[in-house]
Every structure is written in structure tokens, then in C-alpha cells.
Amino acid sequence: MSESLLQVQNVEKYFPIRGGLLFREVARVSAVNDVSLEVKLGETVGLVGESGCGKSTLGRVIAGLYKASSGKVIFNGHDMANLSKAQLREQSRNIQVIFQDPYESLNPRHAVGYILEEPFLIHRMGTSAERRKWVDELLDTVGLPADAKSKYPHEFSGGQRQRIGIARAIALKPKLIVCDEPVSALDVSIQSQIMNLLIDLQRDRGLAFLFIAHNLSVVKHCSDRIAIMYLGRIVEFADAHHLHERPLHPYSQALISAIPVPDPTIEPSRHILEGEVPSPANLPSGCHFHTRCPFAQERCRTDVPPLRDMKLKGEFHQVACHFAGEVSFAKLPSLIK
Numbered sequence: 001m002s003e004s005l006l007q008v009q010n011v012e013k014y015f016p017i018r019g020g021l022l023f024r025e026v027a028r029v030s031a032v033n034d035v036s037l038e039v040k041l042g043e044t045v046g047l048v049g050e051s052g053c054g055k056s057t058l059g060r061v062i063a064g065l066y067k068a069s070s071g072k073v074i075f076n077g078h079d080m081a082n083l084s085k086a087q088l089r090e091q092s093r094n095i096q097v098i099f100q101d102p103y104e105s106l107n108p109r110h111a112v113g114y115i116l117e118e119p120f121l122i123h124r125m126g127t128s129a130e131r132r133k134w135v136d137e138l139l140d141t142v143g144l145p146a147d148a149k150s151k152y153p154h155e156f157s158g159g160q161r162q163r164i165g166i167a168r169a170i171a172l173k174p175k176l177i178v179c180d181e182p183v184s185a186l187d188v189s190i191q192s193q194i195m196n197l198l199i200d201l202q203r204d205r206g207l208a209f210l211f212i213a214h215n216l217s218v219v220k221h222c223s224d225r226i227a228i229m230y231l232g233r234i235v236e237f238a239d240a241h242h243l244h245e246r247p248l249h250p251y252s253q254a255l256i257s258a259i260p261v262p263d264p265t266i267e268p269s270r271h272i273l274e275g276e277v278p279s280p281a282n283l284p285s286g287c288h289f290h291t292r293c294p295f296a297q298e299r300c301r302t303d304v305p306p307l308r309d310m311k312l313k314g315e316f317h318q319v320a321c322h323f324a325g326e327v328s329f330a331k332l333p334s335l336i337k
């Protein structure tokens, strides 16, 4: 699991705010700000952050649903911006998306059989009989009965609809699936079933996942590496177990302290961050986190901390904090005991 599949290099994505008589750009919402990230073949990378931090936008840039404002997305050795239409179509087979809301992502006017056959039709694959057989196999793979193909999305529960979304995502045998909060709209009892299905599919098919979530506990057990995102930037990227054992960025420390501990004998020590997340239309200077960081110093207000390699105990660990390794909530009195 060492070959690189996806490289995101210094990607920025902003959305213009237009106004005035001539509808000119008057400001920008910066959703993704100079992000670099790598996903290896067969690897699961968790991408975690609060709502509005830019993680879904980054996922959509990687999947080709949004064009990056600057920077590169290199997939399978190809710079996605330099591909011809035909090459882009071929490469797009290898990157699929599972969306958060399985109902909104399925066309309610089409029966499930057509929804699952559509990717093959778009890519002109197989005869009619072959496509029917592939649809039956997909339904079986995701644990749905064969008669599901004659039904419509509204006839299924939320968990079943997400299974249909997963079946569609794996139809073309992609190498990478961007899972954009695939379980956050589901009941807790269903979440674990869908997570287990995704983990089984990854094991059986050698898939790589970019698993986007706002809840660190969702990605904790399924990720090889986890990237923490705050206001458009990656602030920490590390091996999953290493991040949990020794988070170095204050924001990661606060997120990890918020994970419930299923042991009543352990007294939780939560680090509550004060203040609101600033607007992406008016980003703070220097370190984006300085307005909420209890360790902020003068330098944090002016200098952007680069994502630098910490190489602790030889493991992969990158952190964007001027004082990484020195700052810890353990050195502050806990705000809630």
C-alpha cells in the first residue's frame, strides 16, 4: 500500500461573490486554501472538520465536480486539468462519489435497475443482457434483493437508498471513492451496517477511500491516515492511531477530546474551544485558527504556519502549527472536567 494514487497539490477553490450593476466580483469565499494531500492505492484517508471547513468542496474538486481555482489534482499519474475530454471521461470512471443524502443523489423518476445500468450506458459498456447481469451482481454485492431493480428510490429506507448509491459508485470498478459523509444522514443503528459494507468492499476490491466526515469517531476505526481540516486548510495529517495517541495541533486535540469514551469509570476531559468559526469570506490573517487558539502568540496572527513533517518515531505526521510539539491542552487547566 505504498503506490501513490491521488496527489492534491496546493489546491485552492474560491467562489466569487458578485454584486453591483455590472455583477462584478466584489469579494471571494475561500473554501479550500492551498491544500496538499496524498491518497495511496487501497488506502483510506479520513478528512475531518467542522461544517463549512471546505472538506466537501475539496472532495468535489478531487472528483472533478468543481474546477480548482489553482493548484493540481494528479490522479493515476495524470494531471486532471490537462486531459482531453475523452481522457477525462476514461479517468472519471476511476473516481466515484458516494453522497451524504442518498435520496437527493438518486433520480426519483428512474427505477433502481436503470439507475444502476446508467453508468454502463454512459460508458457504452456491455450488451443489454450483460448489463442486466451486472446490475443483479451489484444488488447482491450491496445486500439488496434482485427485485429491487423494478422499484423506485422512494420505496426504500434511508439505509437501503445508501446501498443503492454505493452500488452505483462501485459499478465501474473505480480505484478511488470519495465518500462525502455517507452515514451522517442515517440512524445510528444503520450507520454501522453501511460502514461495514464499505470496509468489506474496500478489502475485496482494493479500493481507496477519501472518507469525509465532521465526526472524528466515524473515521477513527476505518482510516489508515486522517487529515484534519480547519477553515480551508489541512492543519494536521497523520497515521490514524498516531493522531489519536498524540495529536499535535490544538484543534485536533480539541476534536479528539470530544470523542465520547464508552467507559463510565473514565472521567472525560473535554477541551471546549471558545468563539465562533470565522467566515470563509473574511478569513483571519496568519494561522486561521488563531482567533480560537488558547496558545496563540503574536507570530500566529501574521505568519501562515506551513504543514511540516514531524516524523515522530518514524511515522507519518504533518502539522501546521508554529509551536507543534510544545502546545498541549494538558498544560492548560481543562475547561470542563
Ligand code: SF4
Pocket: 249, 250, 251, 287, 288, 289, 290, 291, 293, 294, 295, 296, 297, 300, 305, 320, 321, 322, 323, 324, 327
Ligand atoms: Fe495556535 Fe499559533 Fe499553533 Fe495556530 S500556529 S494553532 S494559533 S499556536
